[in-house]
Amino acid sequence: MKRYLFHRLLLLLPTLFGALSLVFLLVHLIPGDPVEVMLGETASGADKQELRRALGLDQPLATQYRAFLTKLAAGDLGRSLFEQENVSAIIGQRLPATLELALCAMIAALFISFPLAFLAARRPGGIADRLALLFSLLGLSLPNFWMGPLLMILFSIQLGWTPVSGRGGFLHVILPALTLALGMAAILTRILRASLIQVARAEFVQAARAKGLSEKSVWFKHMLRNALLSVVTIMSLQFGALLAGSLITETVFSWPGIGRLTIQAIQTRDYPLVQGCVLVIAVAYVLVNFFTDIFYKLIDPRVSYGE
Amino acid sequence: MASKAWLRGGALILLLLLFAALGAPIIAPHDPLRQNLANDLVAFSADHPLGTDKLGRDILSRTLYGARISLLVGFATVAISLVIGLVIGSLAGYFGGWIDLLLMRLVDILLAFPGILLAIAFTAVLGPGLNHVVLALCLIGWTGYARLVRGEIIALREREFVQAARALGGRPRRVIFRHLLPNLLAPLAIQATFGLAAAIIAEGSLSFLGLGVEPPTPSWGSMLNDGRQFLLVAPHLTTYPGLAIMISVFALNLVGDGLQDRFQGRSL
Numbered sequence: 001m002k003r004y005l006f007h008r009l010l011l012l013l014p015t016l017f018g019a020l021s022l023v024f025l026l027v028h029l030i031p032g033d034p035v036e037v038m039l040g041e042t043a044s045g046a047d048k049q050e051l052r053r054a055l056g057l058d059q060p061l062a063t064q065y066r067a068f069l070t071k072l073a074a075g076d077l078g079r080s081l082f083e084q085e086n087v088s089a090i091i092g093q094r095l096p097a098t099l100e101l102a103l104c105a106m107i108a109a110l111f112i113s114f115p116l117a118f119l120a121a122r123r124p125g126g127i128a129d130r131l132a133l134l135f136s137l138l139g140l141s142l143p144n145f146w147m148g149p150l151l152m153i154l155f156s157i158q159l160g161w162t163p164v165s166g167r168g169g170f171l172h173v174i175l176p177a178l179t180l181a182l183g184m185a186a187i188l189t190r191i192l193r194a195s196l197i198q199v200a201r202a203e204f205v206q207a208a209r210a211k212g213l214s215e216k217s218v219w220f221k222h223m224l225r226n227a228l229l230s231v232v233t234i235m236s237l238q239f240g241a242l243l244a245g246s247l248i249t250e251t252v253f254s255w256p257g258i259g260r261l262t263i264q265a266i267q268t269r270d271y272p273l274v275q276g277c278v279l280v281i282a283v284a285y286v287l288v289n290f291f292t293d294i295f296y297k298l299i300d301p302r303v304s305y306g307e
Numbered sequence: 308m309a310s311k312a313w314l315r316g317g318a319l320i321l322l323l324l325l326f327a328a329l330g331a332p333i334i335a336p337h338d339p340l341r342q343n344l345a346n347d348l349v350a351f352s353a354d355h356p357l358g359t360d361k362l363g364r365d366i367l368s369r370t371l372y373g374a375r376i377s378l379l380v381g382f383a384t385v386a387i388s389l390v391i392g393l394v395i396g397s398l399a400g401y402f403g404g405w406i407d408l409l410l411m412r413l414v415d416i417l418l419a420f421p422g423i424l425l426a427i428a429f430t431a432v433l434g435p436g437l438n439h440v441v442l443a444l445c446l447i448g449w450t451g452y453a454r455l456v457r458g459e460i461i462a463l464r465e466r467e468f469v470q471a472a473r474a475l476g477g478r479p480r481r482v483i484f485r486h487l488l489p490n491l492l493a494p495l496a497i498q499a500t501f502g503l504a505a506a507i508i509a510e511g512s513l514s515f516l517g518l519g520v521e522p523p524t525p526s527w528g529s530m531l532n533d534g535r536q537f538l539l540v541a542p543h544l545t546t547y548p549g550l551a552i553m554i555s556v557f558a559l560n561l562v563g564d565g566l567q568d569r570f571q572g573r574s575l
Contacts, residue, residue, distance in 0.1 A: 015419050018419070022416060022417075026428050026429070026432055029432045137560050138553075140504075140556070141504075141554075141557035141560055142553055143508045143511050143549075143556070145511060145515040145531060146549030149534075150545075153538055240421045241421065243424075244421030244422065244423045247421075247423060248516075262424070266427065266428070266431045274428070274431075278420070278424060278428060281420070281421065282424075
């Protein structure tokens with residue numbers, strides 16, 4: 001296990017470093033002069049030059065890259081060009097909103113997918129199974145930039161049950177969380193259904209039935225536990241999809257999280273802010289995948305990556 | 308078999324879609340760009356069965372023309388990604404060693420980002436436009452094919468027929484193209500089908516954020532984005548392009564699932 005961990009860590013470092021460099025390059029290649037955006041086109045050349053120097057934008061790219069890495073090592077993500085605040089502080093303010101949304105979406109996805117998968121797996125090929133399959137296919141086909149407005153029309157505008165957008169109490173989170181949950185629920189339903197059907201054929205399940213255990217106990221104590229392994233993996237792998245989905249969903253519902261912040265920063269060409277947001281998302285994504293691997297290896301020692 | 312019926316249903320929808328895209332200039336009742344401000348935000352009329360948008364443009368015509376953009380972006384993205392992924396995956400899988408290590412680290416770095424995030428960042432760098440959207444989607448899209456091809460080739464490399472081909476003096480290119488790739492057709496076709504669905508959604512997302520195809524060219528994503536301001540007064544602006552995306556992606560998922568069942572055994 002130690003050797004495995006060492007191997008995975010060794011692979012993690014170049015990936016993270018490569019991702020950081022890619023973010024830096026991307027952000028500095030974005031066309032459009034942030035100084036011009038900040039001061040307006042009418043500003044004098046001297047003023048622009050002054051600001052450019054103050055921001056370090058007059059330095060060669062290599063020098064800016066070195067400064068970026070040095071600061072990053074100290075946990076400094078720079079200052080936002082417009083909000084006169086540290087990027088890490090802004091991200092820190094927005095992070096709870098995204099985490100709240102992601103968590104609610106995960107819970108919603110579980111509540112949708114578990115009953116569906118159970119119903120489907122009880123009689124593979126039956127009506128419930130077909131409907132569950134249809135649901136998961138539809139769920140995968142509904143883009144969240146359409147699903148969001150649809151829910152908004154129905155529940156906020158027609159029925160008036162939920163607020164149209166923004167963050168506040170529990171009512172605010174329902175629609176964005178449902179929008180974000182749909183894709184995940186679709187995938188979870190498929191995976192859990194498949195695992196349950198597979199487990200149902202296993203000898204230990206037949207043995208449990210032969211022993212005279214109640215159907216409830218067979219399903220919950222024996223089958224579900226074994227099927228959960230795949231669910232845990234999929235859920236953590238879906239974390240990336242949640243982050244990606246939050247870019248669109250947060251924009252649709254004006255949800256003040258990292259996703260909307262990223263899009264806004266790109267639109268206003270706030271270099272350091274874009275850089276910080278993309279970095280935080282990428283690092284979170286890489287780390288979650290890393291821990292999923294480790295976790296998977298811990299609970300199932302048969303897993304090998306041939307490395 | 309239900310899955311066979313689903314596969315056929317999906318394929319039929321796709322054919323209709325293709326027909327709509329190719330035949331748009333003939334089928335569309337109006338010019339998709341023609342404005343008529345006196346006739347804006349109509350929900351339904353004999354002349355405009357799906358209504359008109361804020362500039363009085365016919366939504367049916369725009370939706371039909373939008374199919375061209377979605378399918379064009381989808382096919383171009385899949386084709387280019389497939390070729391790049393095939394080359395890089397074959398090199399990594401066939402030669403192994405440091406070539407493999409290097410190429411797979413590159414894949415890892417690109418996969419360190421949720422796909423759409425990189426696509427958004429790339430289009431922000433490149434500026435909007437059809438070519439840029441395809442380029443941005445390909446920059447990440449190839450990684451999936453590369454991984455698939457590499458994995459399959461590593462599995463096949465040690466098989467007897469491949470070893471025999473090499474022992475007979477077959478050059479790498481010949482062994483890869485004549486002996487290895489034909490075995491990869493089914494998994495690649497399945498991946499490409501799902502890739503097409505993903506590309507259509509990604510194009511929609513980019514256009515929705517205003518980073519996709521430039522106006523006034525009709526695209527499903529940009530129509531949705533335009534209609535968002537009129538959710539209260541004219542929900543039909545978002546309904547039809549949204550439905551179009553959903554139906555296309557649904558059909559592709561049906562076909563992908565059907566192919567998977569057929570070639571790789573029941574996927575459950």
